[in-house]
Amino acid sequence: QTLEGLLQEVQKKHESEKRALINQVQALATSTDLRAACDQAKALQQQWKSIGQANPKVDRKLWDKFRAAWDAVFAKRDAEFKSRQETRDAAVTEASKLIEALEGLGSDSGEKTDSKTLGAVLAELDAAFKALNLPREKSDALRQKFAAARQRIEQSCRDQARHEILARRESTVSAWEHSSALHATGDALPQTEKAEILLLDLEILLGLPSPETELPARRERQIALLQKKGLRNSGEGN
Numbered sequence: 581q582t583l584e585g586l587l588q589e590v591q592k593k594h595e596s597e598k599r600a601l602i603n604q605v606q607a608l609a610t611s612t613d614l615r616a617a618c619d620q621a622k623a624l625q626q627q628w629k630s631i632g633q634a635n636p637k638v639d640r641k642l643w644d645k646f647r648a649a650w651d652a653v654f655a656k657r658d659a660e661f662k663s664r665q666e667t668r669d670a671a672v673t674e675a676s677k678l679i680e681a682l683e684g685l686g687s688d689s690g691e692k693t694d695s696k697t698l699g700a701v702l703a704e705l706d707a708a709f710k711a712l713n714l715p716r717e718k719s720d721a722l723r724q725k726f727a728a729a730r731q732r733i734e735q736s737c738r739d740q741a742r743h744e745i746l747a748r749r750e751s752t753v754s755a756w757e758h759s760s761a762l763h764a765t766g767d768a769l770p771q772t773e774k775a776e777i778l779l780l781d782l783e784i785l786l787g788l789p790s791p792e793t794e795l796p797a798r799r800e801r802q803i804a805l806l807q808k809k810g811l812r813n814s815g816e817g818n
Contacts, residue, residue: 588635595634598642601627605649614657621653668715675722678709682729685736698737706730777801 601624611617628646633639682705685698709726776794780801783790790798 590632591635594632595638595642597631598628598634598639598646601631602642602646602649605646605653609649609652609656611653614653614660617653618657621650625650667713671712671714672718672722675709675712675714675726678705678712679722679726679729681705682726682733685733698733698740702730702733702737781805 605621605624608617608621625646628643634642682702685701685705714722776797780790780794780798782788784798784802784805
C-alpha cells in the first residue's frame with residue numbers, strides 16, 4: 581500500500597508536468613515566429629521523453645493531445661511555407677509576363693506607337709516590375725532580363741521621338757513654305773521686309789521666340805494670321 585501510494589504520487593507529478601508541456605505546445609500554434617516555435621516544440625518533445633509515465637489510463641491520452649498540438653505547430657509552418665512559395669511563384673510568373681510585354685513593345689509588327697505613349701507604357705511596366713517581391717534565387721536573372729529589354733525600349737523611344745521631331749519639322753516647314761502667308765507679302769515690299777515677315781511666320785509656326793524688338797510686329801502678324809484663318813474657315817463653312 582505504501583509503495584502503491586508513492587507510485588500514484590509520482591504518476592500524478594508526471595501527469596502534471598505533461599499537461600504543462602501540452603499547454604506550452606498549444607500556445608506555440610499562435611506564435612507569429614513559426615521557425616522559433618518549431619524549434620521550441622522540438623525541445624518540448626525532448627522534455628516529454630525525459631518525463632516518466634503517468635497513470636496508464638491517462639498517459640496515452642496525454643500523449644495524443646501533445647502530439648496533436650505538436651502537429652498543429654508544424655502544419656501551420658508548412659501552410660505558411662506553401663503560401664510563401666505560391667506568392668514567390670506568382671511573382672516570378674508576373675515578372676515573366678511583364679518582361680514579355682516589355683519585349684513586345686519593341687516589335688516592329690503592327691502600328692507604330694508614338695514616343696509619348698510608348699514612354700508611358702514603359703513607365704507603367706517598370707513600376708509594376710519594381711513592386712514585385714521576387715525570390716532571391718531568381719531575382720538577379722529576372723531583373724537583368726527586364727533591364728536589358730527596358731534599355732532596348734528606351735532606345736526605341738529616343739529613336740521614335742527623333743523621328744517624330746523630324747516629321748513635325750518637315751511638316752511645319754512645308755506648311756510654312758506653302759502657307760498663304762508667304763504669298764500675302766506682295767512683290768511691292770522690299771526683299772528685307774518680306775524676309776522679316778517670313779521669319780515671323782516661321783517663328784510663330786514653330787513656336788520659337790522672337791527678338792524683343794520684333795514682339796509688337798509678331799503680335800500684329802499673329803492677329804492678321806488669325807483673322808485670315810477665321811475668314812478662310814468662314815468661307816469654307818459657307
